[in-house]
Amino acid sequence: MHGSLWVFGYGSLIWDPGFPVAEQRIGRVAGWHRSFCMRSIHHRGTAVNPGLVLALDRADGASCQGIAFRVVPGAEAEALAGLRERELVSSAYLETVLRVETEAGPVEALTYVIDPDHVQYCGRLDLDEQARIIARAHGGRGPNRDYLWATAAHLAELGISDPDLEWLARRVRSLC
Structure with missing residues (x-):
């Protein structure tokens, strides 16, 4: 990647990038959708009681709206090291570069997508099962429900609609 380092956030990076922006x-991004398709055994769950975290899951005809962040020049190496420590903790994410279409033009952004062959992949769970898991799980970074609610709230603040996430946020509130 030449020039500026861009990072695409579609989940917790939206509200907690962890690097200077x-x-x-x-x-x-086209061809991907935001999905609670990764079992979390570290940050939002445990190996005994896994939670769920968002990942980009490949799907024909899909797209995902999020935030492209440009890292402050000079902070790229530190940002990349921090992202890899955070996102690659269990190797369920694949580090890739995707084209992100923005109103100011396209950017090539570092993005973490799910490895569908990884043991933590669970892309076939229905929304109600996802809600039950999220409502009870807790990991090193806190309750799984807080992750869902923070992501849903920040997407709403940005004017980004995600009907599945909005439904999950309401359903988990009713379960807690």
């Missing part, structure tokens, strides 16, 4: 743009 020089610029941010709402953007969309």
Whole structure:
């Protein structure tokens, strides 16, 4: 990757990037959708009681809206090291570069997508099962429900609609 380092956030990176941000743009990636398709055994659950975290899951005709962040120049190496420590903790994510379409033009952004062959992949869970898991799980970074609620709230603040996430947020509130 030459020039600026861009990172695409679609889950917790939206509200907690963990690196200094020089610029941010709402953007969309094609061919992927935001999904609670990864069992969390570290941050939002445990090996005994896994939670669920968001990942980008490949799907024909799908798209995902999120935030493209440009890392402050000079902070790229530190940002990349921090992202890898956070996102690659169990190797369920694959580090890739995706084209993100923004109103100011496209950018190539570092993105973490799910490895569908990884043992933590669970892309076939229905929404109600996801809600039950999220309502009870707790990991090193806190309750799974807080992760869901923070992501849903920040997407709403940005004007990004995600009907499945909105339904899950309401359903988990009713379960807690």
